[in-house]
Amino acid sequence: xxxxxxxxxxxxxxxxxxxxxxxxxxxxxxxxxxxxxxxxxxxxxxxxxxxxxxxxxxxxxxxxxxxxxxxxxxxxxxxxxxxxxxxxxxxxxxxxxxxxxxxxxxxxxxxxxxxxxxxxxxxxxxxxxxxxxxxxxxxxxxxxxxxxxxxxxxxxxxxxxxxxxxxxxxxxxxxxxxxxxxxxxxxxxxxxxxxxxxxxxxxxxxxxxxxxxxxxxxxxxxxxxxxxxxxxxxxxxxxxxxxxxxxxxxxxxxxxxxxxxxxxxxxxxxxxxxxxxxxxxxxxxxxxxxxxxxxxxxxxxxxxxxxxxxxxxxxxxxxxxxxxx
Numbered sequence: 001x002x003x004x005x006x007x008x009x010x011x012x013x014x015x016x017x018x019x020x021x022x023x024x025x026x027x028x029x030x031x032x033x034x035x036x037x038x039x040x041x042x043x044x045x046x047x048x049x050x051x052x053x054x055x056x057x058x059x060x061x062x063x064x065x066x067x068x069x070x071x072x073x074x075x076x077x078x079x080x081x082x083x084x085x086x087x088x089x090x091x092x093x094x095x096x097x098x099x100x101x102x103x104x105x106x107x108x109x110x111x112x113x114x115x116x117x118x119x120x121x122x123x124x125x126x127x128x129x130x131x132x133x134x135x136x137x138x139x140x141x142x143x144x145x146x147x148x149x150x151x152x153x154x155x156x157x158x159x160x161x162x163x164x165x166x167x168x169x170x171x172x173x174x175x176x177x178x179x180x181x182x183x184x185x186x187x188x189x190x191x192x193x194x195x196x197x198x199x200x201x202x203x204x205x206x207x208x209x210x211x212x213x214x215x216x217x218x219x220x221x222x223x224x225x226x227x228x229x230x231x232x233x234x235x236x237x238x239x240x241x242x243x244x245x246x247x248x249x250x251x252x253x254x255x256x257x258x259x260x261x262x263x264x265x266x267x268x269x270x271x272x273x274x275x276x277x278x279x280x281x282x283x284x285x286x287x288x289x290x291x292x293x294x295x296x297x298x299x300x301x302x303x304x305x306x307x308x309x310x311x312x313x314x315x316x317x318x319x320x321x322x323x324x325x
Contacts, residue, residue, distance in 0.1 A: 122306025
């Protein structure tokens with residue numbers, strides 16, 4: 001008989017499910033019909049097993065420290081087993097949940113979560129539109145636009161970490177002179193990008209009384225500075241690739257070396273190469289987006305924006321996920 005349909009309501013199953021930690025085993029057994037409760041010795045006689053092995057893990061000690069009669073797990077009702085399973089699951093560590101919290105608590109992880117949402121919903125909008133579900137398409141489009149607006153808003157403080165990175169780049173120069181100058185010019189483009197985007201957002205929302213001409217100018221030119229940064233990033237990645245190849249060649253030609261140490265050095269270079277590939281993928285996805293937003297009257301389809309943005313977002317989220325491990 002199902003617990004919820006007992007005639008006398010002798011067992012309130014919801015109390016066990018909602019607060020499994022508060023309902024002790026003794027309380028559960030006390031509310032069960034006596035016919036369903038077996039003493040350990042009785043169970044041993046019927047099943048042919050020893051009393052010790054037949055005891056359920058739910059047995060507890062009474063006030064005198066003596067073991068209470070245990071009920072075999074297969075004799076417990078469904079809700080009791082579920083409560084026990086939930087109790088065991090919630091007692092143990094949750095490393096994946098901890099990792100997710102670290103990911104979302106970081107500034108980059110938080111942004112990448114919403115970036116995936118922003119761009120993937122553009123694909124969903126296209127799918128709904130293709131199926132003729134106009135109402136659903138518009139609702140998802142509203143969500144996408146809200147997330148996009150939110151991400152621009154949280155970048156209002158973007159110049160603060162940017163200033164720190166500029167200081168870092170000067171205090172710890174890049175490996176080559178070309179990379180050092182590329183870093184400087186790319187940082188300059190971002191220093192121009194952020195204020196223009198701020199002007200666009202504050203003016204578009206009528207928070208500050210900017211003219212329509214200034215708002216339009218700021219919106220396009222912020223994206224154009226971003227496009228310059230992306231284009232220069234290709235040059236930066238090209239120089240990095242040259243250095244990675246040089247490191248690998250040096251390992252193979254450095255003469256006698258311990259095999260273990262050589263493998264460690266190769267693994268380090270391979271890790272750099274993997275990171276380089278991810279950065280190249282991200283940049284390749286950003287490039288058409290920045291061109292699209294920089295050109296007036298661009299015909300680049302919105303679903304393509306969604307695809308490129310989603311790939312870039314997932315790749316960046318992957319990096320942040322590994323960094324917060």
